[in-house]
Amino acid sequence: MKILHLYPNLMNLYGDYANVTLLCRHLKDQGIPVVIDRKEVEDTINLMQYDFIYMGSGTEEKQLVALKDLIRYQQYLSLYIESGKSALFTGNAMELLGASIDGNKALGILDFTVETQEKRYTGDVIVKNPDIGEVVGFINKSTLIHGGEEYRLFDYEFKETSLADNSYEGYHYKNLYGTHIIGPVLVKNPEFMKEIVRMFCTEVYKDIPYPYEEEAYRTTLRELKKRK
Amino acid sequence: MRKVLAILICKLAKAVGKRFGHGSSLPGKIALKICPDVLSRIQMPECIIAVTGSNGKTSTVEMIRGILEKSGKTVACNSEGSNQIEGAATLILSNSTNAGVFRKDVLLLETDERYAKYIFKYFAPTYYVINNLYRDQMTRNGHPEYVLEDIRKSLRDETKLILNADDPLVSSLAVEKSAVYFGMNDNQYVTEECGSLYDDGYYCPVCHSRMDYEYRHFAHVGNYKCLNCGFKRNDPDFAITSISLEKGKLTINNRYHLDMAFRSVYNAYNVLAAFAVASLAGVKEEVICDALNNYLIQNGRIREFKLGDKKGTLLISKHENTISYNRNLDYVANYSNAVTLLLIIDDISRKYFTSDTSWLWDISFELLQSENVKKIIVAGKYISDVAVRLENAGIDMEKVILRRSIETAVSCLRFKSEGDLFVMTCFSDEAKFLKEVETE
Numbered sequence: 001m002k003i004l005h006l007y008p009n010l011m012n013l014y015g016d017y018a019n020v021t022l023l024c025r026h027l028k029d030q031g032i033p034v035v036i037d038r039k040e041v042e043d044t045i046n047l048m049q050y051d052f053i054y055m056g057s058g059t060e061e062k063q064l065v066a067l068k069d070l071i072r073y074q075q076y077l078s079l080y081i082e083s084g085k086s087a088l089f090t091g092n093a094m095e096l097l098g099a100s101i102d103g104n105k106a107l108g109i110l111d112f113t114v115e116t117q118e119k120r121y122t123g124d125v126i127v128k129n130p131d132i133g134e135v136v137g138f139i140n141k142s143t144l145i146h147g148g149e150e151y152r153l154f155d156y157e158f159k160e161t162s163l164a165d166n167s168y169e170g171y172h173y174k175n176l177y178g179t180h181i182i183g184p185v186l187v188k189n190p191e192f193m194k195e196i197v198r199m200f201c202t203e204v205y206k207d208i209p210y211p212y213e214e215e216a217y218r219t220t221l222r223e224l225k226k227r228k
Numbered sequence: 229m230r231k232v233l234a235i236l237i238c239k240l241a242k243a244v245g246k247r248f249g250h251g252s253s254l255p256g257k258i259a260l261k262i263c264p265d266v267l268s269r270i271q272m273p274e275c276i277i278a279v280t281g282s283n284g285k286t287s288t289v290e291m292i293r294g295i296l297e298k299s300g301k302t303v304a305c306n307s308e309g310s311n312q313i314e315g316a317a318t319l320i321l322s323n324s325t326n327a328g329v330f331r332k333d334v335l336l337l338e339t340d341e342r343y344a345k346y347i348f349k350y351f352a353p354t355y356y357v358i359n360n361l362y363r364d365q366m367t368r369n370g371h372p373e374y375v376l377e378d379i380r381k382s383l384r385d386e387t388k389l390i391l392n393a394d395d396p397l398v399s400s401l402a403v404e405k406s407a408v409y410f411g412m413n414d415n416q417y418v419t420e421e422c423g424s425l426y427d428d429g430y431y432c433p434v435c436h437s438r439m440d441y442e443y444r445h446f447a448h449v450g451n452y453k454c455l456n457c458g459f460k461r462n463d464p465d466f467a468i469t470s471i472s473l474e475k476g477k478l479t480i481n482n483r484y485h486l487d488m489a490f491r492s493v494y495n496a497y498n499v500l501a502a503f504a505v506a507s508l509a510g511v512k513e514e515v516i517c518d519a520l521n522n523y524l525i526q527n528g529r530i531r532e533f534k535l536g537d538k539k540g541t542l543l544i545s546k547h548e549n550t551i552s553y554n555r556n557l558d559y560v561a562n563y564s565n566a567v568t569l570l571l572i573i574d575d576i577s578r579k580y581f582t583s584d585t586s587w588l589w590d591i592s593f594e595l596l597q598s599e600n601v602k603k604i605i606v607a608g609k610y611i612s613d614v615a616v617r618l619e620n621a622g623i624d625m626e627k628v629i630l631r632r633s634i635e636t637a638v639s640c641l642r643f644k645s646e647g648d649l650f651v652m653t654c655f656s657d658e659a660k661f662l663k664e665v666e667t668e
Contacts, residue, residue, distance in 0.1 A: 009430040013371055015589025017425070021620060041431075041438075059373040065436045120370055124583050138367060138584035183586025187616060212619060215612035220583040223609065227581065 001027065001200055003036045006055040007066050010041060011093055014140070014183035016056025019090065022187045022213075023054075026197050029208050041069045047076045050085070051200065057091025057182045060116070060142065067096050067106060074107055081109050086175035086199055090185055092141055094178035097171065098148065110171055110178075112148030123160025125181065126224050127169045129153060135189045136220045137181030139163060145180075153179060158228050175199060190214050231328055234263035238321040252309030256317030267313075267350035270320055271329045275301075275509055276351065278337045280344055280379065281359025281398070282372070283551055284498045285311070288359060289338045291502035291520060298519035299511045301333040312343045334509075341375045344382035352384035355505050359497065360449070361397040363428070363590060365548045367582045372397055372428060390504055392497065393464045394449045400433040403459065410504045411464035412496060415471055418443035418450065424554070425590055434459045445493050447551065466504040468496055484513050487521050494555055533651075534666040535642050540649030542661065547576050547654040553591040556652050561598035566647025569601060570661075572634060574608030578656035585613040593621040602646040605629045607637030608657060638664040 005020045024034045039045050047053070058066060070077070081087065089097055098112040099105075106114070120142045128134045134157060145166060153170030170179035177196070179185060186193040190213050198205050241255035259266055279289050289307040296303045304323040309315045316337055324330045339347060341361075358379065361372040369375055376397055383389065383401065392398045393411035401407075422429065422444060429448030432439050437456030444450030453460040471478040476488045478496055480503055488495060499520060506516045531542040543559065546552040560567055576582050596604060596618070604627060606614045611630045619625055629644065631637040638661065641649060653661055 009427055012426050014366065014586040015425075016586075018589040018620070025620075041436075059371050061373060061436065062431065065431070120374070122367060122370075124581070136583070138582065138586065140367060140370070183584070184589055187589075188585070188613075212612045212615040216585070216610070216616055219609060219612055220585075223583045 001032055001034055001051040002049060003034060004045070004047070004050040004053045005036055005038045006053060006070065007040055007058070008038045010062050011056045011058035011066055011091075013057045013059060014091065016090060016183055018184035019056065019088070019186045020054050022184070023052075023193065023196060026193055027200060030197060030201055030206055032200055041065060045073055047073055047080050052085075052196075053080070053087035055089050055093035055096075057093060060092070063092045063095065064101070066093070067101070070096065071105070071107065077107060078109060081174060081176045084174050086196070087177070088186075088196065089176075089178045091180065091182040092143070094170065094180055095143060095145070097176070097178050098145070109176065110148045110151055110173055112171070113146045115144045115146065117142050117144060121163050121165065123163045124224055124227075125156065125160070125163065125169070126158040126221065127154035127179075127181075128157050129155065132189070132191050132195050134221060135181070135185070135192055136217065136224055137179075137185050137188060138183065139180050140182050141180055153177060158224055187213065188217060188220065190217055230263040231266050231269045232326055234259040234266045235321045235324060235326055235328060237262060238318060242318060242322050252306070252318050253312065253314035254318075256310075256314040256319075256321065259317050259321050260314065265350060267317060267320060267347070269328055270324055270351075272351055273330050273333055273335055274354070275333065276335045276337070276353045277355045277357070277505055277509065278339050278344065278348075278353040279357045279359065279501070280339045280341050281357075281392075282341065282362040282364040282375075283549070284359050284494060285338045287495065288357065288498040288501050289336060291498065292505055293336055295502060295506040295511055295516050295519040296334055296336070296509070299506075299515050303334045303336050304330075304332040305336040305338075307336075307338055311338045311340045313346045316347050339382075342369055342378045345378055348382045348384055352386045354388065355390055355508060356383070356387045357390045357501050357505050358392065358398050358401065359501055360392055360395045362447070362549065362551045363426075363587075364546070365577065366587070367548065367584050368577070368580055373433070376401070376433075388508065390501065390508065392449075392501070393462045394445060394451070396429055396439065396448060396452050396459070396461075397433050399462060400459065403434055408466070408504065408508065409462045409464040410466040410497075410500045411461065412445055412468040412471070412493065412500070413464075414443055414451070415468075417471075417473065417493065418445060420444070422447060423592075424550070425592060432457060432459055466500060466507070468500055471496055484517050486517055492555060494551070531667060533662070535638065535649065538642065538645070538649055540641075540651060540665075542651045542653070542658070544658065545652040545654060547573060547656060548587045550587070550590045553652070554595075557592060557595040560650050560652075561595040561601060563600060563648070563650075566600050566602050567650055568603040568605065568641065568645035568647055569596070570605045570607065570637060570641050570649070570651045571614060572607045572637070572651070572653035572657045572661055573610040573614055574634065574660060575656040576610075585610055588613060588617040591617075593617055593623065596621065596623055600647070601627070603627050603629065603644065605631065605637050605640050605644075607631050607634045634660045635664055
């Protein structure tokens with residue numbers, strides 16, 4: 001299978017690259033051969049040849065640079081997602097999937113809108129959904145998101161009070177996942193990783209233990225629950 | 229009237245606080261409540277020096293203080309106190325007469341990158357040194373570009389900016405302003421590659437096109453040029469024209485020879501910044517060299533300890549600060565003897581709570597693959613996060629010992645170590661380690 005890591009230099013603010021590194025390792029553990037392509041701004045990209053697309057977080061300015069570049073392939077990306085192919089956009093890369101950012105046209109895969117604020121919203125979170133369970137992470141952003149509720153990915157179970165936001169977090173549409181959680185969200189959440197890896201298992205998913213990852217997840221979940 | 233009251237109460241609160249061992253920010257906080265604009269009503273000295281940046285502020289400020297005092301000037305400085313507005317207020321008011329006249333020759337301020345804008349609303353520094361901008365406590369501070377905008381808001385037209393020419397983010401502050409630059413020229417230690425897991429110099433901070441580096445000293449610090457808009461490293465007014473880390477010597481502008489207290493390129497930048505600002509403030513270069521060469525600076529970053537019959541070194545590494553970790557990992561990996569390293573990551577910060585460990589993925593733990601690193605003991609709440617990171621950094625997990633309890637980990641360090649002992653941890657976890665060992 002072929003993974004496309006979009007803008008690994010431009011959009012790699014919080015160690016986001018580790019999502020790709022570990023996903024690759026987990027896929028190989030399932031016996032799936034993996035190739036990773038990395039593309040930066042102005043590179044030519046043939047989206048349809050990939051099986052998974054990933055983009056991580058960047059600064060506010062760099063996010064717009066990524067948008068300006070990727071919007072060249074808007075039609076293809078739309079086709080890619082509509083055809084049921086999978087992708088994960090984390091941190092503020094998720095915001096690109098909506099209809100607009102401060103009135104400027106975004107990728108339009110989903111119909112939510114993004115509004116930039118003066119204030120920065122930061123804090124640890126626990127979010128959850130029935131398939132993945134509880135997911136831990138950190139949000140670090142300066143925007144509010146409006147709409148798109150029908151494709152919500154998670155509900156908040158816990159968030160720091162400074163995170164004034166919707167009651168839901170992230171989007172899930174067909175096989176596209178978007179979450180505002182920054183950094184190595186798949187590394188930190190073994191069940192989320194499993195959900196992604198399963199999509200590519202042609203045979204039965206092999207239940208391989210990852211003791212360090214599982215314990216790291218439990219530690220953070222425990223720490224965050226103390227704060228609830 | 230309110231001004232006088234604010235000054236008096238500040239002095240009183242400081243005296244009381246001193247007896248009870250309280251911090252340096254409360255007196256200023258009270259004074260600012262009484263008279264919010266008190267700082268603009270103080271008759272300030274002719275020379276106000278401010279220093280900010282992600283790393284090295286305290287060392288730089290300490291060196292500047294040493295030079296100025298050697299030159300016969302009296303200096304008021306907050307290097308050991310709070311670097312936000314309350315701390316600055318405590319410092320300024322307690323060094324002023326009751327009528328509001330600042331009594332020292334120089335006001336020397338270490339300022340927090342994010343909060344300097346609130347301080348310089350009330351007065352403008354004469355010289356403003358900006359050292360560097362790295363990824364640092366991003367869960368609290370936001371990312372470097374965000375911090376850069378806060379620094380930009382703290383700039384005043386009447387201030388002379390003294391900027392690191394080699395850090396493109398810092399230099400981008402003066403795209404439409406004049407500034408004095410300091411930097412390090414090409415030398416035997418430069419590299420072509422970034423050498424870090426992320427590259428904050430990959431794209432131009434002005435137009436976001438690709439940048440090209442002729443050479444790098446480390447990470448995004450070096451000689452850069454934007455291929456699109458022409459933004460490039462300025463020729464430094466104060467340059468390290470040669471340096472030998474082996475001999476601990478450097479030369480500024482081909483003329484001034486200095487001994488370095490700590491042999492690292494990071495420290496060289498601090499020395500250079502101190503030299504530049506002192507020179508601009510009118511101190512003769514010979515006096516600066518004399519002061520720096522004879523100045524025994526306290527290094528808050530390194531502490532020796534004793535554990536049974538073994539001796540070891542604690543290298544303070546700030547959690548959530550890549551450069552701080554990388555320089556210490558680099559030191560350990562290039563150390564001449566065999567090493568056992570204890571890493572403690574228990575509380576990520578002492579000032580705020582977060583359980584976010586994303587920052588571990590920015591740090592070059594790959595350096596620990598080095599042959600001389602015989603054992604790595606990991607302690608604290610986040611041992612499993614560190615284990616995932618080490619495993620993915622290609623570290624042989626056979627040489628890694630994980631112990632949640634710091635006490636048990638220290639015992640491992642005592643009885644299961646091989647070679648010389650090193651410990652890396654942050655201020656937030658430092659005390660938990662120090663109570664297990666003997667220090668001088």
